[in-house]
Amino acid sequence: MNGAAYFRPEHWVLAGVCVITAYLVLPPLYSVIQTSLFTTKLTGELDEFTLRFYGDLFRELQVIEPFLNTLYFAVGSALLATLIGGAVSWIATRTDAPLRGLGYFTAFASFGTPFILYTIGWLLLLGKAGPVNDWLGRLLNQRGAVNIYSMGGMVFVEALLWSPFVFLMLAASFRSMDPALEEASAACGARIGQTLRRISFRLMLPAFFSVVMLIFIRAFESFEIPALVGLPGDIRVLTTAILLDAQRMPPVYGRAGAFSVLLMLVVAAALYCYFRVTREESRFHTITGKGYRPALIPLGRWRYPAAAGLLLYAFVLLALPFLIILWASLLPFYMQPSIEALAKLTLKNYVVALHFPKITDAIKNSILLGLGSATAVMVLTTLASWILVRTKLRGRWLLDLLTTLPLLFPGIVMGLAIMRFYLIVPIPIYGTLWILLAAFITRYVPYGIRYTHAGLLQLHRELEEAAYASGASWLNAMRRITFPLLTPSFLGGWVFVFLLSAKELSMSILLVSPRTQVVSVAVYELWENGQVGELAAFGVVWTTILVAVAVGYYLFARRYGVQQH
Amino acid sequence: MKAKEKSSLLWACAILMATLGAASIFAAPSRAASVEEIALMKGADRQKILVEGARKEGKLLWYSTLIVDQVVRPVKEAFEKEYPFIQVEFYRGNSEAVVRRTLAEYQAKRYDADLIDGTVSPVMVKRAGLLQRFYSPSLADYPAELKDAQGFWGATNLYFLTVGYNTRNVKANELPKSYDDLLHPRWKGQMMWSTSRGSGAPMFIGNILNTMGPEAGKAYLQKLKGQNIAKTTASNRQVLDLVIAGEYPIALHIFNHHAYISKTAGAPADWNPIEPVTATIQTIALAKNAPHPHATMLFLDFVFSERGQRVFQQASYLPAHPKVPAKQADLKPGAGRFKKAFYMNPDTQFDKGNEWVDYFQNQFLK
Numbered sequence: 001m002n003g004a005a006y007f008r009p010e011h012w013v014l015a016g017v018c019v020i021t022a023y024l025v026l027p028p029l030y031s032v033i034q035t036s037l038f039t040t041k042l043t044g045e046l047d048e049f050t051l052r053f054y055g056d057l058f059r060e061l062q063v064i065e066p067f068l069n070t071l072y073f074a075v076g077s078a079l080l081a082t083l084i085g086g087a088v089s090w091i092a093t094r095t096d097a098p099l100r101g102l103g104y105f106t107a108f109a110s111f112g113t114p115f116i117l118y119t120i121g122w123l124l125l126l127g128k129a130g131p132v133n134d135w136l137g138r139l140l141n142q143r144g145a146v147n148i149y150s151m152g153g154m155v156f157v158e159a160l161l162w163s164p165f166v167f168l169m170l171a172a173s174f175r176s177m178d179p180a181l182e183e184a185s186a187a188c189g190a191r192i193g194q195t196l197r198r199i200s201f202r203l204m205l206p207a208f209f210s211v212v213m214l215i216f217i218r219a220f221e222s223f224e225i226p227a228l229v230g231l232p233g234d235i236r237v238l239t240t241a242i243l244l245d246a247q248r249m250p251p252v253y254g255r256a257g258a259f260s261v262l263l264m265l266v267v268a269a270a271l272y273c274y275f276r277v278t279r280e281e282s283r284f285h286t287i288t289g290k291g292y293r294p295a296l297i298p299l300g301r302w303r304y305p306a307a308a309g310l311l312l313y314a315f316v317l318l319a320l321p322f323l324i325i326l327w328a329s330l331l332p333f334y335m336q337p338s339i340e341a342l343a344k345l346t347l348k349n350y351v352v353a354l355h356f357p358k359i360t361d362a363i364k365n366s367i368l369l370g371l372g373s374a375t376a377v378m379v380l381t382t383l384a385s386w387i388l389v390r391t392k393l394r395g396r397w398l399l400d401l402l403t404t405l406p407l408l409f410p411g412i413v414m415g416l417a418i419m420r421f422y423l424i425v426p427i428p429i430y431g432t433l434w435i436l437l438a439a440f441i442t443r444y445v446p447y448g449i450r451y452t453h454a455g456l457l458q459l460h461r462e463l464e465e466a467a468y469a470s471g472a473s474w475l476n477a478m479r480r481i482t483f484p485l486l487t488p489s490f491l492g493g494w495v496f497v498f499l500l501s502a503k504e505l506s507m508s509i510l511l512v513s514p515r516t517q518v519v520s521v522a523v524y525e526l527w528e529n530g531q532v533g534e535l536a537a538f539g540v541v542w543t544t545i546l547v548a549v550a551v552g553y554y555l556f557a558r559r560y561g562v563q564q565h
Numbered sequence: 566m567k568a569k570e571k572s573s574l575l576w577a578c579a580i581l582m583a584t585l586g587a588a589s590i591f592a593a594p595s596r597a598a599s600v601e602e603i604a605l606m607k608g609a610d611r612q613k614i615l616v617e618g619a620r621k622e623g624k625l626l627w628y629s630t631l632i633v634d635q636v637v638r639p640v641k642e643a644f645e646k647e648y649p650f651i652q653v654e655f656y657r658g659n660s661e662a663v664v665r666r667t668l669a670e671y672q673a674k675r676y677d678a679d680l681i682d683g684t685v686s687p688v689m690v691k692r693a694g695l696l697q698r699f700y701s702p703s704l705a706d707y708p709a710e711l712k713d714a715q716g717f718w719g720a721t722n723l724y725f726l727t728v729g730y731n732t733r734n735v736k737a738n739e740l741p742k743s744y745d746d747l748l749h750p751r752w753k754g755q756m757m758w759s760t761s762r763g764s765g766a767p768m769f770i771g772n773i774l775n776t777m778g779p780e781a782g783k784a785y786l787q788k789l790k791g792q793n794i795a796k797t798t799a800s801n802r803q804v805l806d807l808v809i810a811g812e813y814p815i816a817l818h819i820f821n822h823h824a825y826i827s828k829t830a831g832a833p834a835d836w837n838p839i840e841p842v843t844a845t846i847q848t849i850a851l852a853k854n855a856p857h858p859h860a861t862m863l864f865l866d867f868v869f870s871e872r873g874q875r876v877f878q879q880a881s882y883l884p885a886h887p888k889v890p891a892k893q894a895d896l897k898p899g900a901g902r903f904k905k906a907f908y909m910n911p912d913t914q915f916d917k918g919n920e921w922v923d924y925f926q927n928q929f930l931k
């Protein structure tokens with residue numbers, strides 16, 4: 001290394017990535033730790049140092065049932081989501097089954113549906129009085145064959161909610177598979193199943209690790225599904241107590257803080273192990289200097305069963321809940337599907353939903369924020385992943401940790417931290433869209449990093465080295481080689497972050513101002529006070545807009561990405 | 566060269582400071598009256614002074630927990646029609662967000678908010694010492710339970726929490742009419758309530774403990790616990806919708822006007838009061854360092870007046886003013902369907918609420 005090396009542009013870019021990441025993540029991190037260690041006064045100022053919240057948490061952990069329930073829920077959801085999303089993404093990306101595009105559309109559309117609506121859709125479908133139990137009851141002559149208010153119901157809904165994430169992530173990895181290894185396996189006489197098990201899945205270990213870890217953590221700390229689906233069936237999880245703390249006046253966030261600090265330690269350990277495993281990065285290279293476009297695997301007579309699988313996925317994940325939502329949106333009040341109800345169909349709810357005042361401003365802001373945060377997150381995490389995968393800096397796994405931690409910040413605590421930060425520091429973005437953008441980028445960096453990290457691990461160093469050898473600068477090599485080859489991961493992550501940010505509520509509700517309304521907050525009151533039909537009508541409209549943007553972007557970007565080669 | 570630059574910079578600073586100093590001297594007389602003086606002002610020329618001050622202020626900012634579409638906007642429009650020179654801006658959030666935002670802004674010495682409303686949020690801000698007492702003439706017509714004794718808040722509208730039920734699944738002769746009726750074995754596993762502090766199970770518990778007294782109340786709640794009431798974090802409105810869908814026959818503690826709205830739309834839903842009915846109060850209050858005190862006082866006068874209360878009435882809300890009936894009159898007490906209501910004082914709710922949340926958590930959650 002000579003002195004001139006310090007002025008190379010990549011050093012500035014990379015230093016910039018580290019500084020921006022630290023700037024975004026450290027203030028809320030500090031705030032979460034502080035929340036877990038101090039009581040607060042009525043005015044919101046810190047009061048006394050305490051270990052009480054950790055004490056409460058450990059006492060809670062000693063009660064075996066909530067802990068086991070949480071564990072079952074998290075493991076079950078992670079495995080089921082990975083299984084469903086993985087199988088569908090393999091069929092959609094690697095086989096010659098018909099209807100492959102359906103997988104993408106299903107993933108976008110189901111994930112675009114507002115969360116509470118999606119869950120209520122399932123409650124109406126699988127509830128005691130719902131059509132599924134009705135039909136099953138007639139068929140089996142037994143009432144209440146399916147009980148959604150159970151652990152099974154919780155796992156089922158949570159897994160379905162996360163399967164689009166798995167789908168997009170694994171689809172990106174499958175698309176970047178090295179065909180040579182699979183062909184070698186096939187040439188040795190291995191059947192499809194053996195090749196999948198011994199070759200494909202092993203190569204995709206980083207991607208699998210990413211999805212399982214992320215869903216496990218999200219399910220472990222989530223309270224939405226456990227509260228809406230589990231609580232009516234008296235299933236208690238670790239977050240139930242935290243949820244009720246927030247009902248106190250003044251609300252207590254200490255236990256939530258302690259819980260997330262504890263989870264951070266667990267995640268730090270998991271990431272460290274992951275880092276050790278993927279250090280031998282060459283094991284996962286699938287995109288090398290040789291041609292890499294994976295061949296589609298001919299399924300032969302399994303083509304149609306595979307297509308049927310895709311249809312089933314689309315039917316269960318999208319059509320069923322969406323149809324019940326559409327049904328609810330067309331009724332003056334909710335009725336179970338019946339001939340009698342058909343006579344009452346009306347568009348009245350759509351009139352209410354579309355006349356929502358100033359909703360066009362909110363839609364514009366939400367879409368702007370979605371575009372901005374998705375792009376910023378993916379650019380930032382692509383560069384961060386490059387540092388993690390390509391450089392030999394010591395302690396670079398800390399950057400990985402830093403980009404993953406926001407996953408564990410409780411939404412309200414993070415929103416408060418960001419609000420306080422910009423009220424104090426002299427950067428005048430409080431009350432503007434920029435504060436929301438900063439919050440969203442921080443919140444969704446963990447998803448971006450998992451997409452780009454898994455994607456970059458598959459990319460052999462030799463491609464970039466060839467560019468350098470041909471005299472390309474670092475920027476040129478990134479622009480012409482690395483970014484285009486990362487397109488599938490980049491796109492998958494982009495769409496996912498876009499859809500996530502359109503739904504964000506817990507931080508937005510604190511950070512919006514009279515002039516920067518966003519959709520999730522504007523319709524929050526519908527969530528709370530709207531009849532299910534009005535909520536459903538708005539959900540249908542909003543989902544349609546989101547999916548149109550996501551599909552449009554996807555088609556545009558994929559075409560653009562392909563033309564680069 | 567350098568020295569020259571330095572000296573010109575010094576000059577610029579000096580001139581700037583002198584200008585600012587002069588400006589603040591000239592600006593001082595217009596801020597003579599403090600927020601407190603304006604808020605507590607009485608006398609014949611009160612209206613005139615408020616209007617004059619409000620003309621200069623030109624706007625106000627309202628931190629609201631009310632529904633924008635249903636009531637915030639109609640109130641804003643009616644007020645702006647009366648005072649065309651004042652523009653009402655609002656920020657809308659749940660009570661947690663409204664409180665957190667106000668406290669964080671005050672901690673950073675940023676005084677944006679003029680008004681704060683909610684069922685409990687104003688009291689929380691009051692306890693933090695960030696509200697200003699005020700005088701508004703129309704509040705003289707309100708009963709004691711609908712205004713703060715110290716003058717920190719007044720009520721704009723009321724909520725009544727009653728049993729809601731599916732008329733297809735609950736026979737008229739089986740309809741629970743008393744608290745003891747809820748203990749009937751036929752309702753075991755058939756009722757649902759929300760965990761919400763402000764309107765769900767904790768409020769029900771508070772009403773029972775207050776009405777029956779701590780001992781009899783707890784004895785009753787122990788029996789109720791045996792009924793295995795389903796709990797959810799869904800809002801009261803969603804609980805009622807699940808009841809309409811047939812998931813559970815009875816919603817234990819929902820807003821009576823929601824059931825009325827659904828019934829009017831033709832849904833198999835109705836409400837039934839069990840006396841005393843739990844009543845919560847939507848209050849509105851003035852921020853301590855409100856930046857637009859004149860305009861805000863005019864606004865408070867307006868919402869408490871009969872004319873302002875009629876805007877709430879037209880929006881199908883239940884007006885707090887004793888002389889303004891509800892659009893559907895019998896949703897309020899003394900209009901045919903029920904007489905006795907237990908008005909949950911916001912201070913009581915603040916002080917006792919945590920006990921009720923704890924009781925719910927310890928007794929009703931497995």
